[in-house]
Amino acid sequence: xxxxxxxxxxxxxxxxxxxxxxxxxxxxxxxxxxxxxxxxxxxxxxxxxxxxxxxxxxxxxxxxxxxxxxxxxxxxxxxxxxxxxxxxxxxxxxxxxxxxxxxxxxxxxxxxxxxxxxxxxxxxxxxxxxxxxxxxxxxxxxxxxxxxxxxxxxxxxxxxxxxxxxxxxxxxxxxxxxxxxxxxxxxxxxxxxxxxxxxxxxxxxxxxxxxxxxxxxxxxxxxxxxxxxxxxxxxxxxxxxxxxxxxxxxxxxxxxxxxxxxxxxxxxxxxxxxxxxxxxxxxxxxxxxxxxxxxxxxxxxxxxxxxxxxxxxxxxxxxxxxxxxxxxxxxxxxxxxxxxxxxxxxxxxxxxxxxxxxxxxxxxxxx
Amino acid sequence: xxxxxxxxxxxxxxxxxxxxxxxxxxxxxxxxxxxxxxxxxxxxxxxxxxxxxxxxxxxxxxxxxxxxxxxxxxxxxxxxxxxxxxxxxxxxxxxxxxxxxxxxxxxxxxxxxxxxxxxxxxxxxxxxxxxxxxxxxxxxxxxxxxxxxxxxxxxx
Numbered sequence: 001x002x003x004x005x006x007x008x009x010x011x012x013x014x015x016x017x018x019x020x021x022x023x024x025x026x027x028x029x030x031x032x033x034x035x036x037x038x039x040x041x042x043x044x045x046x047x048x049x050x051x052x053x054x055x056x057x058x059x060x061x062x063x064x065x066x067x068x069x070x071x072x073x074x075x076x077x078x079x080x081x082x083x084x085x086x087x088x089x090x091x092x093x094x095x096x097x098x099x100x101x102x103x104x105x106x107x108x109x110x111x112x113x114x115x116x117x118x119x120x121x122x123x124x125x126x127x128x129x130x131x132x133x134x135x136x137x138x139x140x141x142x143x144x145x146x147x148x149x150x151x152x153x154x155x156x157x158x159x160x161x162x163x164x165x166x167x168x169x170x171x172x173x174x175x176x177x178x179x180x181x182x183x184x185x186x187x188x189x190x191x192x193x194x195x196x197x198x199x200x201x202x203x204x205x206x207x208x209x210x211x212x213x214x215x216x217x218x219x220x221x222x223x224x225x226x227x228x229x230x231x232x233x234x235x236x237x238x239x240x241x242x243x244x245x246x247x248x249x250x251x252x253x254x255x256x257x258x259x260x261x262x263x264x265x266x267x268x269x270x271x272x273x274x275x276x277x278x279x280x281x282x283x284x285x286x287x288x289x290x291x292x293x294x295x296x297x298x299x300x301x302x303x304x305x306x307x308x309x310x311x312x313x314x315x316x317x318x319x320x321x322x323x324x325x326x327x328x329x330x331x332x333x334x335x336x337x338x339x340x341x342x343x344x345x346x347x348x349x350x351x352x353x354x355x356x357x358x359x360x361x362x363x364x365x366x367x
Numbered sequence: 368x369x370x371x372x373x374x375x376x377x378x379x380x381x382x383x384x385x386x387x388x389x390x391x392x393x394x395x396x397x398x399x400x401x402x403x404x405x406x407x408x409x410x411x412x413x414x415x416x417x418x419x420x421x422x423x424x425x426x427x428x429x430x431x432x433x434x435x436x437x438x439x440x441x442x443x444x445x446x447x448x449x450x451x452x453x454x455x456x457x458x459x460x461x462x463x464x465x466x467x468x469x470x471x472x473x474x475x476x477x478x479x480x481x482x483x484x485x486x487x488x489x490x491x492x493x494x495x496x497x498x499x500x501x502x503x504x505x506x507x508x509x510x511x512x513x514x515x516x517x518x519x520x521x522x523x
Contacts (some may be wrong), residue, residue: 042496042497043495043496043497043498043499046497046498048507050508051507051508055517055519055520056520057520086392086393087392089392211470213420213421213443214420214469214470214471215470215471216421216422216423216469216470216471227443229443234446235441235446235448296392297390298390298391298392299390299391299392299396299428299437299450300391300392300393300394301393301394301423301424301426301437301439301450302393303423310423312423312424312439314424314426314437314439316428318430320522321522322520324428324430324431325426325428325429327424327426327427329423329424333474334471334474337470337471337473337474341470366497
């Protein structure tokens with residue numbers, strides 16, 4: 001029998017593909033159903049946020065940050081505010097720091113709930129998506145109650161937060177914590193031991209610790225590969241050193257581990273929120289920042305642990321009202337650069353699983 | 368390790384390759400001459416007392432007088448952090464690529480190449496990145512580049 005001749009071919013996945021979480025194009029070189037090489041093509045969401053910031057005063061840049069990473073907009077607000085506060089050596093009132101931590105952790109849970117649902121949907125289980133968004137809705141309601149916005153909060157400002165929480169916030173937040181704690185057994189029961197789920201995720205897209213570090217992977221992706229590193233503990237910012245929480249890690253760094261990692265992190269975030277609500281002091285919520293705010297000359301790189309990993313902001317001042325340079329570093333940027341490395345010789349369906357569990361969102365890559 | 372200890376250690380070990388710069392407000396900031404870049408990077412990554420194995424970020428800066436490229440590094444094992452920068456003239460701005468030292472440098476350098484026009488020798492893939500494929504209007508992050516309908520905000 002004559003031998004079958006096979007030939008490699010190229011497929012464009014995206015820019016409008018539901019599993020690319022935004023607009024990312026992956027140029028795949030395929031051999032049958034096997035992916036031989038992947039080349040991400042980015043820039044479809046490039047809004048030139050960094051260039052726009054150079055023509056605005058420091059407080060005017062804050063609303064731009066919500067558009068940088070809109071799934072955890074609190075984090076991106078905060079990382080910019082932190083950089084400017086470091087530049088100007090501003091003292092932030094204690095109550096504001098507590099409110100920030102509560103919002104950051106709530107936002108982390110909201111983001112992980114989306115991750116949990118969307119990953120499951122990408123791989124073919126629809127129910128978790130509905131469950132995840134249902135619980136996320138409660139968090140979004142809490143945010144709306146506080147700052148009037150459901151997506152681009154602009155809540156964390158330079159020197160503090162924009163407004164105090166209303167009276168109903170605390171009881172509703174505590175009720176939510178109790179409710180979510182009760183839901184985890186449902187979540188775990190749905191997928192964690194499901195044989196189809198295990199077949200799709202166990203041993204797929206293994207990221208070794210060496211590769212992860214070299215590519216600058218951070219956050220849950222790094223911890224799923226077994227590296228115990230979390231900026232909240234190892235380079236503490238805000239008031240995270242006052243709270244007692246564990247840093248979960250996994251061992252192998254495959255899709256399953258990255259998935260479980262985020263479920264574990266949600267439980268720890270709930271602990272932090274509870275402690276912050278218990279210890280919430282009275283007092284001011286914002287330091288005085290003049291409209292003609294001029295930080296002294298200098299440069300700073302601030303970094304925080306967002307839901308996806310290390311989020312950073314480099315801000316440089318020349319002593320005027322406008323920044324010379326604002327550079328935003330999103331963890332998805334480094335995670336997307338990883339995709340060509342770990343997606344060789346996998347099935348196209350596994351590529352979707354790997355892309356989903358790295359939790360890449362495109363606004364953070366393109367800025 | 369405190370900041371002062373780290374500063375002394377880096378200055379001693381680098382034998383003049385890295386010099387201290389006081390422009391860093393919060394973390395340590397050093398300056399490196401372009402010709403020493405790769406050597407300094409390898410030292411920072413591999414020396415057992417420094418171990419800066421994690422590259423956070425690379426930023427291109429146009430100060431209005433010259434270019435600067437700022438590298439932010441962290442050590443996962445020692446839990447330390449530092450920045451260092453390279454000052455480059457506008458004319459013929461060129462640097463060695465650090466892709467071989469930290470793989471994370473690849474995309475960051477590609478972005479700086481595209482937005483500032485700084486060349487990275489030894490980079491495997493300097494091609495269009497964030498801008499459209501048919502872009503021919505120069506390097507938009509330079510200070511002398513403005514969009515056609517741009518209006519500068521007045522100084523407050």
